Amino acid sequence: MLFVLLMILALSCNVQGDERYSKEFQEFAARSKNHTNNWAVLVDTSRFWFNYRHVANVLSIYRSVKRLGIPDSQIILMIADDMACNPRNPRPATVFNNANQHINVYGDDVEVDYRGYEVTVENFVRLLTGRLQPGTPRSKQLLTDEGSNILIYLTGHGGDGFLKFQDSEEITSQEMADALEQMWQKQRYHEIFFMIDTCQAASMYERFYSPNILAVGSSLVGEDSLSHHVDSSIGVYIIDRYTYYALEFLENVTPNSTKSMGEFLTVCPKRVCISTVGIRKDLFRRDPYSVPITDFFGSVRPVKVISGDLDEDIVIVKDETVRTVKTGRYRYVPPLVIS
Structure with a gap:
């Protein structure tokens, strides 16, 4: 509406x-009438200190979409939120995505909507399909409609046809596909950009069958998705390769940018990613090179003054x-x- x-x-x-x-x-x-608003669903499905890089991944994307105009009220952030205050963190209340520690992506204004043990398969599917419990706060609802473009970003540990949630459960590629179909049937989106940075990431979008979905994965079936570099002062890998190069591209995007989704899909060639980035665009009705990147990573405010x-x-x-x-x-x- x-x-x-x-x-x-x-x-x-x-x-x-x-x-x-x-x-x-x-x-x-x-x-x-076609495209009236933008939303982002950003999910880190892992936990524990050695998965520091996954939190940095999702918080970096969060920072980028906020900078490009999507407000917190239209961003759903799901993370374990156990890194900034972890006793092993040498710089409490911070998360960095680069060894130079130029940017604290945890920042002062991060609004986490689902944290800790709230990051479950059930909550994720209920969020997408709009089947949340009565009384769920507005901040935890995906209030999209038939005019909504949605960025869905997932990072964590995956395998052939599944994505693990906090080492205790998993969502399968078929369950993911069925959830998106429910969204389409309920007129909960206009277009979706599905972006996943895990091992064997492409397997998670192979079963999609709903229209208007553009998908990218950091690795093909049978391939691992690799981390980028270690920060010796923190002692762990702090970002994954695919997300690192995606962010390098996004840092040069402005709200009025002419850069396209087609350009974004080529940000991590195999010579730097090591893994092979997978792309699926047969369900998407537009040429990605004609789609402004801000159609998914920015804010839409059509105003006639x-x-x-x-x-x-x-x-x-x-x-x-x-x-x-x-x-x-x-x-x-x-x-x-x-x-």
Whole structure:
């Protein structure tokens, strides 16, 4: 459903059933109906100190999507959250993704939605499909609709056709595919970018059968996904190779960037990744090279701003109904915002 805020400073407003409206506004309404908002579901499925790199992976992606405009209210972050305050951490309350320790990706404003033993297969599937328990806080809900583009990023330990959750359970590739199909049937997404950094990552998207999904995995079936480098002061590997090079690309992306998803899919060739990055795009209806990277990693705010005095009809799009308002002469501040 489209939600419209029309703020008008006027003395009167006469709503009429006139079906006349400008071609410009008609096209604007049509574009907005398709893709209206962006969400991110970022999940680290592992725990324990030696998996430090997985927390760094997911927090780095979290930092990137926030920088590019997706607000915390539209990001679901699921992590064990046991690294920043681990007694073995030489720098408490920090997580770094580079041996130079330039950026503390834990930061001061990380909002973890599911932490510790809340990071389960059941909670993950319920989150995606909208079948959460009554009374679940709004911050723990994926409130998407048919206009939502969703980035789903997963990191942890995987195998051929499964992804482990905290060394105690696993989700299979078929269960993942069925969850996405439920999302499609319930009109919970417009497009999905599925991104996974694990061993044998490509096996997790092989069974997908729902439309409008673009998928990338850090390794093919039978291959391991490798870590990038150790920070000797911390004593563990601190980031995985695929995510490291993905972040290197994202650091050069701005909210107004012209970079495409097609370019992003090539960020980690085998000579640097060691593993072979897998890509699946047969379910995706658009050419990735024509899709701005901000369609998944950024924020969508289609706004039509009109200033000055107008005496023409404008279009209001509300609850998928198009109608005209006889404007008369008054000022709009702003006249139309669709989000």
